[in-house]
Amino acid sequence: MSRPRNDTLLRALLRQPTEHTPVWLMRQAGRYLPEYNETRRRAGSFLDLCRNPQLATEVTLQPLARYDLDAAILFSDILTVPDAMGLGLYFAEGEGPKFERPLREEWEIRDLAVPDPYTSLRYVMDAVSQIRRALDNSVPLIGFSGSPFTLACYMIEGGASDDFRRVKTMLYERPDLLHHVLEVTARAVTGYLNAQIESGAQAVMIFDTWGGILSHGAYREFSLAYVERILGELKREYDGQRVPSVVFTKGGGLWLEAIAAAGCDAVGLDWTVDMGEARARVGSRVALQGNLDPMALFARPEIVAREARKVLDSYGPGPGHVFNLGHGISQFTPPENVSVLVNTVHEHSRRRGEK
Amino acid sequence: MSRPRNDTLLRALLRQPTEHTPVWLMRQAGRYLPEYNETRRRAGSFLDLCRNPQLATEVTLQPLARYDLDAAILFSDILTVPDAMGLGLYFAEGEGPKFERPLREEWEIRDLAVPDPYTSLRYVMDAVSQIRRALDNSVPLIGFSGSPFTLACYMIEGGASDDFRRVKTMLYERPDLLHHVLEVTARAVTGYLNAQIESGAQAVMIFDTWGGILSHGAYREFSLAYVERILGELKREYDGQRVPSVVFTKGGGLWLEAIAAAGCDAVGLDWTVDMGEARARVGSRVALQGNLDPMALFARPEIVAREARKVLDSYGPGPGHVFNLGHGISQFTPPENVSVLVNTVHEHSRRRGEK
Numbered sequence: 126m127s128r129p130r131n132d133t134l135l136r137a138l139l140r141q142p143t144e145h146t147p148v149w150l151m152r153q154a155g156r157y158l159p160e161y162n163e164t165r166r167r168a169g170s171f172l173d174l175c176r177n178p179q180l181a182t183e184v185t186l187q188p189l190a191r192y193d194l195d196a197a198i199l200f201s202d203i204l205t206v207p208d209a210m211g212l213g214l215y216f217a218e219g220e221g222p223k224f225e226r227p228l229r230e231e232w233e234i235r236d237l238a239v240p241d242p243y244t245s246l247r248y249v250m251d252a253v254s255q256i257r258r259a260l261d262n263s264v265p266l267i268g269f270s271g272s273p274f275t276l277a278c279y280m281i282e283g284g285a286s287d288d289f290r291r292v293k294t295m296l297y298e299r300p301d302l303l304h305h306v307l308e309v310t311a312r313a314v315t316g317y318l319n320a321q322i323e324s325g326a327q328a329v330m331i332f333d334t335w336g337g338i339l340s341h342g343a344y345r346e347f348s349l350a351y352v353e354r355i356l357g358e359l360k361r362e363y364d365g366q367r368v369p370s371v372v373f374t375k376g377g378g379l380w381l382e383a384i385a386a387a388g389c390d391a392v393g394l395d396w397t398v399d400m401g402e403a404r405a406r407v408g409s410r411v412a413l414q415g416n417l418d419p420m421a422l423f424a425r426p427e428i429v430a431r432e433a434r435k436v437l438d439s440y441g442p443g444p445g446h447v448f449n450l451g452h453g454i455s456q457f458t459p460p461e462n463v464s465v466l467v468n469t470v471h472e473h474s475r476r477r478g479e480k
Numbered sequence: 481m482s483r484p485r486n487d488t489l490l491r492a493l494l495r496q497p498t499e500h501t502p503v504w505l506m507r508q509a510g511r512y513l514p515e516y517n518e519t520r521r522r523a524g525s526f527l528d529l530c531r532n533p534q535l536a537t538e539v540t541l542q543p544l545a546r547y548d549l550d551a552a553i554l555f556s557d558i559l560t561v562p563d564a565m566g567l568g569l570y571f572a573e574g575e576g577p578k579f580e581r582p583l584r585e586e587w588e589i590r591d592l593a594v595p596d597p598y599t600s601l602r603y604v605m606d607a608v609s610q611i612r613r614a615l616d617n618s619v620p621l622i623g624f625s626g627s628p629f630t631l632a633c634y635m636i637e638g639g640a641s642d643d644f645r646r647v648k649t650m651l652y653e654r655p656d657l658l659h660h661v662l663e664v665t666a667r668a669v670t671g672y673l674n675a676q677i678e679s680g681a682q683a684v685m686i687f688d689t690w691g692g693i694l695s696h697g698a699y700r701e702f703s704l705a706y707v708e709r710i711l712g713e714l715k716r717e718y719d720g721q722r723v724p725s726v727v728f729t730k731g732g733g734l735w736l737e738a739i740a741a742a743g744c745d746a747v748g749l750d751w752t753v754d755m756g757e758a759r760a761r762v763g764s765r766v767a768l769q770g771n772l773d774p775m776a777l778f779a780r781p782e783i784v785a786r787e788a789r790k791v792l793d794s795y796g797p798g799p800g801h802v803f804n805l806g807h808g809i810s811q812f813t814p815p816e817n818v819s820v821l822v823n824t825v826h827e828h829s830r831r832r833g834e835k
Contacts, residue, residue, distance in 0.1 A: 288810060293775035297783050340773050340806075341754040342790075379733045379752060397734060399696040418695050420648035428652050435697075451695075455643060 127364055129265045129327070134196040138328060138369035138391045140412050140445040146437060146474035147195035148467055149267070151373075152453030153188040154200045157460055160187050171216055175202050178251035185256050189264065191460065192467045196264050196328070197256060199321070201249055203271035203332055206313050207280045209240035220284070227283030234302050237309040242320035249317075250324040257325035268326025270318050272333035272374075273310040273355075274348035280306065289338050296339075296347060303347060311351040315358045322360045322368050330371040330393070331355065337376020344380055349387055356388035371414055375452060378403070385411045396451030400439035412445040419450045422458045422466065429462050430469040437473050448474075482719055484620045484682070489551040493683060493724035493746045495767050495800040501792060501829035502550035503822055504622070506728075507808030508543040509555045512815055515542050526571055530557050533606035540611045544619065546815065547822045551619050551683070552611060554676070556604055558626035558687055561668050562635045564595035575639065582638030589657050592664045597675035604672075605679040612680035623681025625673050627688035627729075628665040628710075629703035635661065644693050651694075651702060658702060666706040670713045677715045677723050685726040685748070686710065692731020699735055704742055711743035726769055730807060733758070740766045751806030755794035767800040774805045777813045777821065784817050785824040792828050803829075 133147040164184050168174035185200040204222050208214035213225030228234050256266055281292040295303045318329050336348040372384055373393025384392050385407040394415035421432040440446040448470045488502040519539050523529035540555040559577050563569035568580030583589050611621055636647040650658045673684050691703040727739055728748025739747050740762040749770035776787040795801040803825045
């Protein structure tokens with residue numbers, strides 16, 4: 126009943142046939158769009174924008190007004206959950222996200238508690254509901270969260286890191302403590318994503334931005350195991366509709382089979398993986414999302430189109446492909462190239478015949 | 481005749497049996513050692529240190545005085561070649577390497593010329609000869625260079641980069657220009673490595689630090705193809721001895737089979753790859769070097785030892801393994817943990833029986 130009129134994304138994520146390959150872009154509502162920068166100026170800071178459901182709705186819809194995208198994705202930050210856990214998120218100019226109270230002492234870790242998504246993260250749920258109303262069943266809305274390990278990286282390092290020394294020292298020296306952080310965070314993420322689904326998110330994505338810095342063995346134990354636990358407790362159906370899930374581990378190409386077996390409907394791929402090879406490796410177990418190099422958008426239009434077609438041709442015919450970039454779109458991207466990309470994906474996949 | 485008394489490294493790189501698994505560490509002569517910092521202070525800047533054969537010899541030998549390492553590696557910078565090509569290498573405090581004259585204009589690219597390693601890079605050859613004399617045939621000396629693509633990243637970006645936007649824009653927009661940079665640089669690297677071999681390097685390693693930022697297809701075309709060309713023109717034998725070659729692509733685990741087929745004797749692996757799986761993938765084609773997470777050295781000694789044993793056990797018995805970290809050692813590493821690591825590798829591999 127609340128099925129979007131364009132439901133190609135939802136069908137592709139479930140490996141059902143579609144008339145064209147759906148396309149959306151990670152960070153599609155962002156700084157490469159002048160209208161985003163204008164709204165952000167009005168909001169004050171980036172966090173003010175995230176916390177204002179009205180303005181978050183406005184920026185979520187901006188790329189859909191410009192481009193023929195097949196999905197909207199909630200505008201928010203991946204660090205809202207640890208912020209709601211009391212760590213005090215802030216953004217230092219030009220330095221990225223930081224926490225006022227990173228996890229340094231054992232008692233701080235033992236004190237971590239799961240936040241109620243409907244109180245401390247109310248602004249996110251309000252944004253989800255408002256975006257759904259504004260979309261008016263045109264395209265589906267994707268909700269998201271960072272993975273427990275990715276959140277733990279920021280919670281323990283206190284911000285971005287070159288070497289992840291603190292979190293990895295804990296991993297090797299006190300795995301019990303890191304497991305405790307991950308366990309509490311996994312419960313928090315589960316509640317957060319389920320609340321997004323109850324508020325109107327029609328698909329959910331888990332961003333494991335930093336899983337790829339782990340060793341093969343540690344990835345399974347400290348990242349994938351918690352993603353798997355979340356997937357096992359997500360609402361797979363809501364309001365009579367299946368809610369597909371996507372897991373994206375940047376740098377996780379080596380572990381594709383393991384990720385595909387974690388219980389998600391689709392796996393996001395960065396551009397280091399060949400789509401066709403990835404498809405052969407996962408077979409019919411999951412859909413695949415990706416994976417154009419975001420830097421390809423800096424070339425002239427005919428090259429953008431050629432590179433987009435390469436990704437589509439590498440995946441080949443048949444269902445189960447959602448076109449995306451292999452990482453978030455760069456703030457320096459020429460906006461007109463995004464039109465070329467979106468239109469090429471639609472035209473080339475339609476021309477090739479139904480999927 | 482100039483065979484080192486401890487030649488386990490050379491034998492392991494050629495997949496010949498050894499009594500223990502040889503071990504050396506990327507960046508083993510570096511800032512985690514107080515004696516290194518002391519020499520560097522005396523030298524003035526990092527570049528002054530690289531350009532002073534006497535002091536470069538001194539720091540190359542420092543880790544060998546402390547630890548029972550099976551190889552020395554030339555102390556130098558990977559950017560000496562583009563510096564000799566006239567780009568003007570300098571180090572801005574806390575910002576890493578930069579070039580005064582990065583490649584911005586087409587004419588600058590067309591003007592690139594292959595430097596004579598015996599004139600503009602004389603200081604490197606002098607360091608190699610002096611280190612060889614100082615080593616007095618105790619352990620082999622490894623020479624090295626950055627890969628053409630890795631060097632091109634710095635030459636085009638002008639320094640370190642988060643997104644490699646300039647080099648990738650050139651890759652997509654003007655591949656002909658990037659190929660020209662790579663072609664000239666590959667010839668420069670070939671001459672540079674052959675001069676190191678003639679000066680006394682007993683093995684050589686090509687560091688493809690940034691190959692892993694490329695898409696699967698672009699990696700082969702813009703990085704591996706040039707590494708392959710260099711390998712095809714390297715002196716494979718000198719002074720009556722085989723000179724083994726190692727290729728290390730950080731983030732290249734997905735492309736292991738292709739790298740193993742490029743003509744090198746060994747492939748370096750970062751810690752995201754499982755040693756045992758990697759060995760199964762390459763079979764008897766190449767030796768493998770790696771791959772402990774450098775951050776494991778921040779744990780207490782018994783954990784350092786356990787993690788080292790895990791890598792050895794994952795490779796399993798039989799020849800062809802050179803133990804190393806999966807990346808350069810961190811400047812914050814406690815030096816005493818390196819003893820634990822080196823001794824564990826020797827003892828555990830000896831205990832397990834000959835290889």
